[in-house]
Amino acid sequence: MFRKPRVNTNNLTSEWQFEGVCPLIQSSSMLPPVKKDRVITQLPTCFSPNAALHTKDGFHPQVKAACEVQKKDRVSLNIAKVIVVGDVAVGKTCLISRFRKGAFDKNYKATIGVDFEMERFEVLGVPFNLQLWDTAGQERFKCIASTYYRGAQAIIVVFDMSSVSSLVHARKWLEDAMRENDPSSVLLFLVGTKKDLSSPDQLVQVEQEAMRLSEEIKAEYWAVSAKSGDGVQDFFFRVASLTFEANVLSEIEKSGSRQAGDIIRLTDRREADNTATKRSSDCCR
Structure with a gap:
């Protein structure tokens, strides 16, 4: 049984297809202003300098320069696809819901296949958008969810x-997701x-392993x-900031001699790759 992904774009105008193709925002003039609590002016700090992608204090100078030019035009948008994977009941849906709604949802329903926000x-x-793909953790839905990993x-x-086994399984989830993506x-x-359910001793031990x-x-x-x-908004702000920076730097690298104002634009850089490989109808039975 498959449920079509739920799409909640906060009144965004979008076009998307069933087979895993990401939504494309057509015009920034059609969009309402970004909420004040979603404005990022500085690079958020990492959770721990000992386990960070990088520990620099601010955005890359080239990214800042490109943004200064783009702010004058405000024509286009950048989009990044983010997939969320992990064991069933580890809290993937609650994590996303807490950030989006600012409250804990005690009555959430388990994800079937994949949900999209x-x-x-x-x-x-x-302007910048995160596509959050919340995938199911049940083994029987892995085939469905994996079609959305690409891109x-x-x-x-x-x-x-509070579950050591879910940390052990994290490596396998990453391996599955990386089969559909370029590690670089x-x-x-x-x-x-x-975090609130772990005792202090357990927290220290699990955190060391993590x-x-x-x-x-x-x-x-x-x-x-x-x-x-605790930490939810800071985390998603960090994800948004680092993916934004990576997207802009990638465009700068590809742009060659083009002007900085041309770098940030509406793009789904791997739209062709985002089209999921069709699976046989009985692959998840």
Whole structure:
């Protein structure tokens, strides 16, 4: 049984197709202003300098320069696809819901296949969107969920800090997701949830193991609690900022001698790659 992904784009005008093709925003003039609590003016700090993608204090100078030019035009948008993977019941849906709604949802329903949400930001004065693909953790839905892995700019691997086995399984989830993506162009995040449920001793032990794994797989580590909200907004702001920076730097590298104002534009850089390979109808039975 398959449920079509839920799309909540906060009144965005979008076009998307069933087979895993990402939505494309057609015109910034049709969009309402970005909410004040989604405006990013500085690079958010990492959770731990010992387990970060980088520890610099601010955005790359070339990114800042490109944004200064683009702020005058405000014509186009940047989009990044983010997939969220991990064992069933580790808190993937609650994590996303807590950030989007600012409250803990006790009555959430388990994800069937994949759900989709769009979160709008303004980074250094430039509109930016995160496509958050919340995938099911049940084994029987892996085939469905994996069709949406391709074309990710960031992968969030979630584990339950009160469940050591979910951390052990994190490596396999990452391996599955990376089969559909280029390792050199994807940012990785290892996120421990349910921080509030762990005892101090357990928290220290699990966190040590998680940081060792994050170093091994070259992922940035975070520990959060969807119930209390601890670290959730900081984490997603960090994801948005780093994916935005990576997208702009990639465009700068490809642009050659083009002007900075041409660098930030509406783009789904790997639209062709985002089209999922069709699976046989009985692959997930």
